[in-house]
Amino acid sequence: MFFRKKKQHSMQVKRIPHNDGIDIGIELVSGKDSQELSLPLSKEEIENYYKLPGFQAYVCWEELYDAGLLTDSRLSYEDYYQLLDEETGVELLEQLQLPVEEMNVNGELKLDSLPELAELKLVLKNENAQTIDRIGRRNGAIAVINQQLFLLPGKVYELQKAIEAEYETGYQKIGVCQKLANEAHIDQEDFLENESYHVVDSYDLEMKVHSPNHIELQPVGSTPDETTVLGSPSPVTTYKTSNKRDRFVRTEKISRDIIQLSKKRHITGEEVPLFFENPLAVLPEHDYEFDLEAFSERVRGIIPIEKVRPYSQGDSGIQWFDPEADQPATYDEDFLRTLMEQHPNEQYIQHENKWIYLDPQMRKNLLEEVVEEDQSLKKNFTLDIKDNETDLEYRLEANDTEQVQEYQIPQTLKADLFDHQVEGFQWLCHLEERSRGGLLADDMGLGKTMQVITFLLHQKNQGKLSPTLLVLPVALMENWIEEIRKFAPDLLSSLYIHKGSGRSKSSAHISSYDLIFTTYDTLKIDQLLFGKINFQSIICDEAQNVKSHSSQRSRALRAMKSEFRLAMTGTPVENSLEELWAIMDFVQPGELNSLKEFKQQFIEAADYEGLLKAIQPYYLRRTKEGIFSDRLPKKEIKDPIYVEASKIQKSISESMLQTKETGQIAILNMLMRLRQLYGHPGVIIPEYETLPASEVPKVKEVMSVIDRIKEKDEKVLIFTEFRKLHSIFKRLFMEKYGVSVPIIDGNTANRQGVVKEFNSRLGFGIMLLSPKAAGVGLTITSANHVIHYTRWWNPAVENQATDRAYRIGQEKDVSVYQLITRDAQNFPNGTVEELMHELLENKRELAENVIIPFDMRGVQEMVSSTIISNYSKQLEQ
Structure with missing residues (x-):
């Protein structure tokens, strides 16, 4: 058998x-x-x-x-x-059985042709002086010898690529390869040793200032020889010393630059300050490699440019102001008017060894303001705007500064604010400080007016109130005035109501007030009058009154100039999402793209969740019930799961404490290593990577949670920012559960493709994600379990991460888990995980009290500061 x-x-x-x-x-x-x-x-x-x-x-x-x-x-x-x-x-x-150590090699770069042909060859030998191409073969960065793979040094691979690449000239190719050969410690044959080629592919520009109205631009190389080459008519320059020659070769790009520069090497007259403001306006064909910002700052110290612009100063009328110097300018109107009349077509005028920039609006004010009533207002003219309807023609960028600060409630406010009103006031100040517009969409009865009045008092205290325009329905005007009289009487001293037949026809007169009230229809009629004014703020109450984007109300409002824009409405959409687009195109022009793109992206696709995310930085809405209560199933945040650190983890954390590291950076580094340690010791000590789950309490517990999820045949998302944990988990989970475990982090190129694949697979599944990289822009509603394996500093970021699963389209209740490691032996006052959890939970209510939360990035600094303080005390013991 x-x-x-x-x-x-x-x-x-x-x-x-x-x-x-x-x-x-x-x-x-x-x-x-x-x-x-x-x-x-x-x-x-x-x-x-x-x-x-x-x-x-x-x-x-x-x-x-x-x-x-x-x-x-x-x-x-x-x-x-x-x-x-x-x-x-x-x-x-x-x-994957690939070599990770670079092979020890030496070699020689040879030239097998005339220099202009540049037929180069690289001969490599191993440490036994054997020629690699004789005992094996080379394929790019890999040498195959006796069926074994060897990795060539990175610099050698770069040299090999350069030998195979195409160049403008043979001289240029030799120059590049000689430089790389030196970096790779590769010898060169005798001819190349004695004949060195240098490629000039960059340069700086220096300026010689002859006078305030004459500068000269001079190209400068990294060495005196290169500077000489830049000024040479030939692209190749040779220098000979004893038996060696150095050849310098300009690239075609540099040669073209030099030719263009020679046409405008001397800049004179009004072009001097214009060049400092915008080099492209003087040299439109330039392709020069120099730091324009550093260039501009340096020159302004030699040739001052004073920008004179008008501003209003109480009863004294129009004053002149230089925003660059941040102080009033010492010019009277007659002097400035004379300059303008003498130079009718110039914006820059030289005077007493400096340049004066005459703002076009100031020119218009001085030369035309003598007519008290704008004659054009008698005509039925409207302002033609870049309406962003078909194409995105006008976009206003916001400042993304991350600094968060607390703003004090003005002492002149005669009211006690509710917590949500304080929060709304802080949000308004936060937006204004960052040059962002806002849409305050609180439900009726929550006190939008009071929040804005508090903000107006704050602006007055900061000297940023005058002039501010409030546009509102006529029926609300009296209510606003009464609210101001009762709670902010200081605002009444400079308040002007622009309505009726007796209203002013002078832009200068109107702009001399702190507050100007008008109606939507009056703004539409007087849009040429208001359009001249540089408002500090424009605030629209019941902003849904702008109605259609094509209405004259909407177009007039969007034509106005202001530093800050706020729309107030409890019903931003009454009939169509296009109404919301019209409001947002006033609040932050361009943020929702053109109307055509908006329709395609949000209306036709019915992507309401995506729309909410798009307006999130500018949108604050609080409702009594919550706007998602009837759209989504329940979200249950489970009680934290606590585990005790293992012996290995306690031993490692004890050794960390014994180092007695001090200083903020050292402590922050320790906190990160402790968070990694409690996640898995293998993250910080490679030999522990293969520890069984039974020896890592947190891993053991998370696998118990996953086991229960698998029994339900459901999916889970696991968030941690540590990529090493992703790698450990992927190998561990795939080996235990036999399922694909995709990872989405900052290196994931095809995030949507990975998500689509994950969502398409039926039944049980696991995905590993970074909370920052994967916390936005992804819909993973096939999963209804979320595990925050390591906590993020900001609860809003965690909420966004959770909302990958808890969003429109989710059909199951979503469960959220948090795992926390205790280590009473080393940290009786709480581990980094315990302290983070406590602080984050204290801030969670603040992060969750609106559906689309405002920016709370400052919470990370506050949490870090508290944890550092706790650990600093323990380190001192």
């Missing part, structure tokens, strides 16, 4: 190097038969293969795929070398 031996199945790595990268594949081997697998494996394939020897190699292969580093299974050598700079990357390459 014969017994047939059972075939052994395994998964093996297949590696094929090419000139530009290495193909990586996984084969399913059964005896003498093999089958090449494709990425990604199906759920059924993973379930069949995950217990086979070599499965971890597949996991690493898939990890490269998740990160977008594979193109048709090929890993480029550029990405290969970049992976070598990362600890996790080295481990991935090792699992």
Whole structure:
């Protein structure tokens, strides 16, 4: 009787190097038969293969795929070398049986032709002086010797690429390759040793100031020789010293630049200050490599430019102001008017060794303001605006400064604010400080008017109130005046109501007031009058009154000039989402793109969730019930799961404390390492990477949670910012559960594709995500469990991360889990995880009290400060 031996199945790595990268594949081997697998494996394939020897190699292969580093299974050598700079990357390459140590080589660069042909050859030898091309073969960065792969040094690979690349001239090619050969410590044959080529591919511009109305631009190289080459008519310049020659070669791009520069080397007259303000206006064909900001700052100290603009100063009328010097200018109107009349077509005028910039609006004011009543108002003219309806023609950028500060309630406010009103006031100040507009969309009865009155008092205290325009329905005007009289009487001293037949026809007179009230229809009629005024703020109450974007009300409002814009309405949409677009195109022009794009992106796609996210930085709405209460299932934040640190973790944390590190940076680094340690010791100590889950309490507990989710045949999202944890978890979870575990972090190139694949798979699934990289822009409603494995500093970021699953389209109740490690032995006052949890929960209500929260990025600094204070005390003990 014969017994047939059972075939052994395994998964093996297949590696094929090419000139530009290495193909990586996984084969399913059964005896003498093999089958090449494709990425990604199906759920059924993973379930069949995950217990086979070599499965971890597949996991690493898939990890490269998740990160977008594979193109048709090929890993480029550029990405290969970049992976070598990362600890996790080295481990991935090792699992895939790829070399991670650079080969010791030496060699010689040879020239096999005349210099102008530049036929170069690189001969490499190993440490035994064997020529590599004789004992093996080279494919890009990989040398194959006796069927074993060796990795060439990165600089050698760069040199090899340069030899194979195309150049403008042979001289340029030799120059580039000689430079790389020196960096790679590669010898050069005698001819190349004695004949050095240098490529001039960059330069600086220096200025010689002859007078305030005459400067000269001079190209300067990194060495005196290069400077000489830049001024030479020939693109190649040779210098000979003893037996050696140095040849300097200009690139075609640099030669073109020099030719263009020579046409405008001397800049004179009014073009001097114009060049400092906008070099492109003087040299439209330029392609010069110099730092315009540094250039401009340096020159202004030599040739002053004074910008004179009008501003209103109480009863004294129009004054003149230089915003660059931040102080009044010492000119009277007659002097400035005379300058303008003498130079009718010039904006820059030289006077007493400096340039005066005459603002066009000031010119118009001085030369035309003598007519008290604007004659054009008698005509039925309207302002033609860039309406952003078909194309995005006008966009107003916001300041993204992250600094968050507390604003004091003005002492002149004669009212006690509710908490949500204080919050709204802070939000308004926050927006104005950052040059952002806002849409205050609180439900009726929550006191929008009071929040804005408090903001107006704050602006008055800051000297930023005059002039401010309030546009509102006539029926609300008396209510506003009564509210101001009762709670902010200081605002009454300079308040002007612009309505009726006796209203002013002078822009200067109107702008001399702190507050100007008018109606939507009056603004429409007097839009040319108001359009001249530079308002500090424009505030619209019941902003839905602008109605259609094509209405004259809407177009007039959007034509106004202001530093800050606020729309107030409890019903931003009455009939159509186009009404919201019209309001937002006033609040922050361009933020919702053109109306045409808005319709395609949000209206036609019915993407209401996406719309809410788009307006989030400018939108504050509080309602009594919450706007999502009837759209989404319940979201249950589970009680925290506490675990006690393992012996290994306690030992490591104890050794950290014994270092007695001091200083803020050192303590912050320790806090990060402690967070990583409690997540998994292998994150900070590689030899612990393969610890079984039973020896890492947090991992053991998270797998218990996952086991329960798997029993329900549901999906889970696990958030942590530590990429090493992603890698450990991916290998651990795929080996235990036999499912694909995709990762989305800052390196994931195809986030939407990864999500689509994950959402399409039925049943149980796990995804690993970074809260910052994956916290926005993704809809993963196929999952209804969220685990915050390591906490993020800002509860709003965690909420956004949770909302990847808890959003429109979710059909199941969403469960949110938090795991916290205790270590009473070393941290009796609480571990970093315990302290973070306590502080984050204290701030969660603030982060959740609006559907679209305002910017709370400052919470991270506050949390960090509190934790540092706690640990500093413990370190002192």
